[in-house]
């Protein structure tokens with residue numbers, strides 16, 4: 001392998017959950033640029049198809065899988081469809097998560113039990129289910145593997161906008177470190193990224209009708225700009241590559257210099 005090839009993903013097969021929009025799409029496209037074949041999994045068939053077509057247009061192989069990754073049977077089917085197409089899986093990016101389309105915030109006192117369950121399912125349970133299925137396969141195939149989880153800067157301090165979101169992301173950061181310790185002996189690396197202030201439908205949707213909040217957020221970012229899905233995608237490519245071969249259990253903050261949200 002040449003010196004620079006260690007930063008690439010040539011001949012690797014990667015699943016990106018939620019790779020049809022926002023940060024996940026940025027990750028899927030950056031992984032394809034780095035040479036990977038990419039499986040894009042999300043619920044809305046049309047958006048998954050668009051993402052897959054963009055990757056194919058770059059000359060890479062890509063697979064469309066319509067799945068809700070909070071459901072175990074659909075996760076199992078995602079793994080099976082990937083195996084049918086590629087025979088193997090090298091990288092899993094657990095990007096799915098978010099705030100269930102909330103606009104303007106949903107603090108603790110306003111959150112229902114269903115809302116709480118939904119936030120934990122989409123962020124934390126999806127990560128657990130996909131990781132379990134991927135790890136089982138990697139151990140069966142006696143292959144090294146790599147997982148990148150999607151945490152958030154909201155993992156480390158009280159997060160008051162959306163009840164349960166910070167809790168779920170703290171869980172993902174902890175699960176990342178726990179899995180790294182347990183799975184090292186199988187040559188499986190597990191890391192996470194913790195973005196903040198990345199412009200997607202999630203972040204702009206939360207404060208859509210509150211331009212003053214957006215302006216205050218912008219002022220708080222040391223680098224003076226919002227982040228892009230590509231900013232996150234490039235870090236995920238690095239973590240998934242051989243260049244990061246001795247990194248496991250880490251959570252890398254991608255926030256333009258912001259160190260806490262509140």
Ligand SMILES: NC(=O)c1ccc[n+]([C@@H]2O[C@H](COP(=O)([O-])OP(=O)(O)OC[C@H]3O[C@@H](n4cnc5c(N)ncnc54)[C@H](OP(=O)(O)O)[C@@H]3O)[C@@H](O)[C@H]2O)c1
Nearest residue numbers: 018021022023042043044068069096097098152198200202
């Ligand atoms: N934006 C930020 O500033 C920011 C900051 C920190 C962390 N994050 C994290 O980054 C991740 C992506 O956020 P984003 O801003 O890119 O969100 P987004 O624009 O809302 O995109 C979410 C993606 O996940 C898919 N998805 C959602 N629920 C799903 C499910 N149950 N099963 C399968 N796919 C599902 C969506 O497609 P379908 O709806 O078609 O399924 C879409 O592709 C999340 O984990 C979020 O918490 C974002």
